[in-house]
Amino acid sequence: MSPVLHTRRDGTTRPARHRAVQPPAVAGLTLVWLALWGDVTPLLLVGGVLVAVMVCLVFPLPPLHLSFRVRPLALVALVGRFIVDVVRASVEVSSVVLRRRQVSNAVVAVDLESSSDLMMTLVASMLSLVPGSVVVEARRSTHTLFLHVIDVRDEEAVERFRQEALALEQRLLRAFPARATGQEEAS
Amino acid sequence: MTWTGVADVVAAACILLGALLALIAAIGVVRMPDLLSRMHAATKPQVLGTVLVMAGVGLRLRDLSVVGVLVLIVLLQMATSIVASHMVGRASFRAGQVRHDLLVIDELSSEPAQDEPRGAP
Known part of the structure; x- marks a missing residue:
């Protein structure tokens, strides 16, 4: 899947970033961050969320539609x-x-x-x-x-x-x- | 025996079993006749081996802060071994590096030519 493209005024395209920050991705990346530090403190949590948002902005992916239930x-x-x-x-x-x-x-x-x-x-x-x-x-x-x-x-x-x-x-x-x-x- | 003693014994068993599976994977790489069979031997028993070694390490250290890293190792190992084995297998098949004499049935090569360009998603 290719990222959602955003067309600039001069006709060139770049990956769209406005919807790149997806809550499930941020939550998952924050969990990875906490697992790597092996500890949960307020400072680590805030740092993890910041890093997760940065990663989502730098590497934008198309949104994933999870249209199913879980039994x-x-x-x-x-x-x-x-x-x-x-x-x-x-x-x-x-x-x-x-x-x-x-x-x-x-x-x-x-x-x-x-x-x-x-x-x-x-x-x-x-x-x-x-x-x-x-x-x-x-x-x-x-x-x-x-x-x-x-x-x-x-x-x-x-x-x-x-x-x-x-x-x-x-x-x-x-x-x-x-x-x-x-x-x-x-x- | 206290529970820590039991945990130590279980941990030792897990690590030994995991190491044994890694050894079998190595033997498989040497023994198997072609690339695709080697992929089975190299990537698969070793996934279970990694899980067992990590479980053993977790049981021995008995430290909550390590568990996160261990789970992460197992998940990343699973995710990357799938992609790696698929890419190597696909590349070798497309390059024609397949021992057809080892195949009982080959439903991919007997497939009629497809319209999709090669490399299409």
Whole structure:
């Protein structure tokens, strides 16, 4: 995504700065600042907010529209399943490394159901963090992810992986359901 | 044993396990046949390894002011390893540096030519 552009009077453009300072970004950056100092004092808090505002002004990004709700229970299920997946897949990849055997891989296309860029990014990041799959190509127009999967022997295993990836997307959609369209227009 | 003793033992176990995963990642880089398989070995067991080492350090130091930094390390490690592995994998695929003999199925190369220019978002 490119930053929102502001056209100067002479026709040249520059990134728009007037709406660059977004409260969620400032809050997040302030938290990072406090974590780096490892302490919470009023002076650090004020300094953190100042630094966060400076960073937002110097590196303006387009506003992020978070048009979804959060379901806590589904979120817990998502994170729990994710941790289990990461541990299991880490063991699997480690065993593949330690066995002296030729590995066979596959490049699998996964057509995502959701059409939102944010969901696609989240699915891609979570799939990347689970060992055994790397996103080699992402096609935004058709919402297709191409994943390189390690230790796949036959078509059946490819199909199983595809189903797992789609199940992950379903869990994500359950945890972050989209808001009704009426609210989306209002925000 | 007091709880500090238990925490020390758990911390030692976490750090050792994390170090073991990092070692396996290193072995994987040497053993794997092509770049994409190496990406799996190099980036992935090591994410869990980092989490375990950081958990171990946190349990040993038992200091709230360190926890923030440790959480930050884990989050940044996750964020950067995703992007790095994707960019390296994508670049190698586009450059044609793929051992096709190792692939059972390749649904990207068999895809019909796309209209989108390469490098489109």
